[in-house]
Amino acid sequence: MEKQANSRFCFVCGLENQVGLQLGFYETGPGEVTVSFTPPEHYQGYPGVQHGGIAAAILDETAGRALMGIFPPRFMFTARLELKYRQNILIGKPIKIVGRAGNARGRMAEAWSGIFNLEGELLAEANDLLVDVPNPPDPSELEGSGWKVYPENDA
Secondary structure, eight states: OEEOOBOSSOTTTOTTOTTSOOOOOEEEETTEEEEEEOOOGGGBSSTTBBOHHHHHHHHHHHHHHHHHOSSSOOOEEEEEEEEEEOSOOBTTSOEEEEEEEEEEETTEEEEEEEEEETTOOEEEEEEEEEEEOSSOOOGGGTGGGTOBOOOGGGO
């Protein structure tokens, strides 16, 4: 299991984004990532339940991370996101998020992501179609822009 890089200000993975999720992703195998998270109260929709938009952001990022790789990363943007909400995602209860790379052809690729409770029940899932970012950042400039693997105690 290898830790992927985080950014400074991304809503999902940005470690300096004080209103963001600050998630740290791990590659658990080729084309597969996982992350654990406990939704705090300030991300709720109605009392006790995480807002669906937060779930969508998590699923979208996780799908993209499954295609990203470690270095140099493959930066992609979402062309289509299809969501299925199956059960409520409860505030204050740990969840596990998994992303898996799918078919790739040229500049486009598919990926799946899912949110599970600790009992292994699927709470929400997404299928993404992603496209390579035109003119991606130069790999030699990534760390200087804040894209790097941060030590565990900073994540």
